[in-house]
Amino acid sequence: MRYRRRDSPLHAARAGVAALWCATLGISALVIEHPLVIAALGAFVIAAAYGARVGRYVLRVVLFALPFALIWMVLNPFLVRDGLTVFARFGEVPILGYMDLTVEALLYGTRQGLRLLISLTAFGLLTIAVDPDGLLRLFRRLSFRSALSASLATRLVPVLAADSRRMADAARCRADRGGDGRLARLAVVRAVVSGALDRSLDVAATLEVRGYGSARRSRRERMPWSRHDMAFASSAFGVVVLTAAPLIFGFLGFDPYDLDGEAVGVGDLLFIAALGLVILLPFCDRRGIAR
Amino acid sequence: MSVLEFDRVTYTYPGASTPALVDVSFAVEPGEFVVVAGMSASGKSSLVRAACGLVPHFHGGEFAGTVCTGGLDTRTHGPDALSRIAGTLFQDPETQIVMGTVRGELAFGLENRGHSAAAIARGVEETALALGIEGLLDRATDELSGGERQRVALGAALAGRPQIVLLDEPTSQLDPVAGDELVWFLRRLNEEWGTAVLLIEHRLERCLAAADRVFAIDGGRLVCDAPPGEFLRWAGAAAPALQTPVARMFSLAGLTTGVTEADDAITAAQDPPTGVKQARERLAAVDLDVLGRISPHIQGKSGPRRKSKGTALSMRGVWHEFPGGGVALRAADLDVDRGELVALMGRNGAGKSTLMRNAAGLDTPTRGKVRTAGRVALLLQNPGDYLLHESVGEEASAQALAQVHLDGLEERHPHDLSGGQRQRLALATVLDTDEELAVICLDEPTRGMDRATKHALAERLVGYAGDGVAVVVATHDAEFAADFAQRVVLLADGRAIADAPIAEVLTGGWYFATEVARVLGGAGGALTPEEGARLIKAQIEVEV
Secondary structure, three states: OOOOOOOHHHHOOHHHHHHHHHHHHHHHHHHOHHHEEEEEEEEHHHHHHHHHHHHHHHHHHHHHHHHHHHHHHHHHHHHOOOOOOEEEEEEOOOEEEEEEEHHHHHHHHHHHHHHHHHHHHHHHHHHHOOOHHHHHHHHHHHHHHHHHHHHHHHHHHHHHHHHHHHHHHHHHHHOOOOOHHHHHHHHHHHHHHHHHHHHHHHHHHHHHHHOOOOOOOOOOOOOOOOOHHHHHHHHHHHHHHHHHHHHOOOOOOOOOOOOOOOOHHHHHHHHHHHHHHHHHHHHHHHOOOOO | OOOEEEEEEEEEEEEEEEOOEEEEEEEEEOEEEEEEOOOOOOOOHHHHHOOOHHHHHHOEEEEEEEEEEOOOOOOOHHHHHHOOEEEOOOOOOHOOOOEHHHHHHHHHHHHHHHOOOOHHHHHHHHHHHHOOHHHHHOEEEHHOOHHHHHHHHHHHOOOOOOOOEEEOOOOOOOOHHHHHHHHHHHHHHHHHHHOOOEEOOOOOOHHHHHHEEEEEOOEEEEEEEOOOHHHHHHHHHHOOHHHHHHHHHHHHOOOOOOHHHHHHHHHHHHHOOOOEEEEEEEHHHHOOOOOOOOOOOOOOOOOOOOOOOOOOEEEEEEEEEEEOEEEEEEEEEEEEEEOEEEEEEEEOOOOHHHHHHHHHOOOOOOOOEEEEEEEEEOOOOHHHHHOOOHHHHHHOOOHHHHOOOOOOOOOOHHHHHHHHHHHHHHHHHHOOOOOOOOEEEEEEOOOOOOOHHHHHHHHHHHHHHHOOOEEEEEEOOOOHHHHHHHHEEEEEEEEEEEEEEHHHHOOOOOOOOOOOHHHHOOOHHHHOOOHHHHHHHHHHHOOO
16 A cells, blocks of 8 residues: 556656646545536546556555445434435434434435545545655655655654554564553554654654755756656646536536436436546556556 | 864753763864774764764754864754765664655755756766665665665765765674675775765774774763774773774784784784784784694584484475565575574575564464474564563563563663663563473674673573573674574575584685684684684694
8 A cells, every 4th residue: 555656657647747637536526516427436536546557455445435435424314304305214313303314315425425435535546656755856846844744744654654563573472472462452553652753753863864954945857748747637637627617517516405307318428428538548548657 | 174073072962861972072084984983872873963963953952062064063054954064874774764766765865955857867876886776776665675775775875975974883784795895885985085984883893994093982982082903902901892803812812912022022012903804914924824724623612513402493395485476485494402502694685584483483484384392482673672561560570570680670661771671671571471482583683782782692592592492593793693603504595505513604704704713714613702812822832
């Protein structure tokens, strides 16, 4: 679950463009209203992950985020009483009052759950497929101090992960195995956390002696835009246009609490096809993707 | 102008009751190679931290005096500004790497200094070639071994071609070959580019021959600032623990005071030899050309193998293959008897750690069999990893603490212990059981230890063996191996390529040999200063 340079068009694109493209997908999931389009967007994100050869890692992110999405979907009908189409009647419930579960509230919860799921998936794709060093350089040009904090955070995570792996091994070597099962794990976590400050100081000291806090900005490396940079930048632009178009021109609207006339038409399907094409087209060009 | 100048520097860390540096004054000139010697916690690392500006800017505390690095006063210039002049490398490679790829790591400092893209690319390539890490350039940094990480971190410190490099035990993670290569690379850097070097090192025999001066630090004070030979003479009288093995051998053999009365005048003026070449010349000069002339009947510790007391550990055809495709062990065989003391040696990545992890059951062999006569206790590289509680008393029982002589420290926090104490506490946590103990395995236990602490550990291991427990230690330190082991197993590419009594293995090699063995050419199987001195004295008697 960490970045590795793979032979894929997304990996071949510069970090800034690739990150922008992933962020666009995540934001689109939050903006698009129709759950069918959101679900289709989710499928395109996963297909893109496979196109970037990180599909199985991104599926792990999906599995991680799925319970949160389901909780939102299931809880919403219990918390929101709007909607007319009742599918379950619980009558008078102590403290909560009169409780009818409606299809509209379930649909709303489903849409919100899908939004959360797909945003996290797009963020997962960004984490796994976009070069963090490239992003660090990008941030450094914007703000030194924030980049220092970001670097500390990004570098500390692998250091602490390595610490916890080593300490878990060491606990297994202790005569008492570090305690019983869960207690041993807890002891290791506590020890890793209590050592985190020392470790962060070590990493920060290394950054300092490498001149990271220096006020001098590095000269920007002029890298010509590759075909993949242009393809993903165009794709991100296309996704922005397709996301904004329904809001501007008033189509593909979806109000879960007003389901009159919400049937999916050919136009909607064409829109979904266009979205898929814009997202996945950059992956068709496999030239120049090798490391 | 001096490239590094300390003027009456006294420094106390925040919250500390005693100063880490006391009234330290010295100057390092451009192109000088200075080795810093001293016992653990004597203030050596603080010296480096003051030179690169982390003291006082990063650590805070009370600072008095002046440090000028490349003419910049560290009170007014922080570590970022000083990084243009001084390249710094600390002990722990885990926290020295800040980027995701080796290429990015080498470029990082150059980018921070605002170099052009072409200069960065050239700097990265040249540094990689110089350190022999060009094959690693596109590797992910989290895939590197400890030794590889250390070399990459050194490359990152050197990439900007600093005027001075400050190194805090850079060879502690390296095998003898890589350690020697690193020291000679530093010498080349020093001679060809005029880069000044300030190197902290416990294994002085590795670097004294390359040094121009040696600083000895004790209790935060600079107690000796002299050329290597003069330093060794001083150490012989004032700090024997800082003597190199060969200097100690000469001193024990009486060669520093002259072999005969006629030689007295010559040898008294001479300092102890600083390296193998000088020691051989010195022996030849007093007509003690030991190579091939020492009587073969004079035996060192190499003797016939002891009668077996029963097998404690048996590994047969053990393979360890990783899911990604790598192979750490290839049909490795190892038999260790009860009470036997075995040193496991080999280059970084030879499979030493994996072999011990498989022996202890921490990893499972993908093929082959491991049989043990009881429990296998394994002490991994970082003793601090074993310490999970807030006080020493919570870590192990009173009986186990008494066994490692830590009784009376029950109320102390484990992190407040010294390195040696922490290791003994970690040992107590793995030995604290009524289960029958068959083998104790230790993985690189001497990292960062001074000679006295190493010797104490060696004595403890011999004690365990005396109780019938087999002891297996993975180490790069031939001097330490000579101090405790009876047998050496040399690993390469995941299997044993040599398995013989210690004198046979450590006297015959160029790299896997003690300094004494290299001087005496393996004569008489002498490995330690005491054995070498005995051999020389016997030869003197034969000649007289």
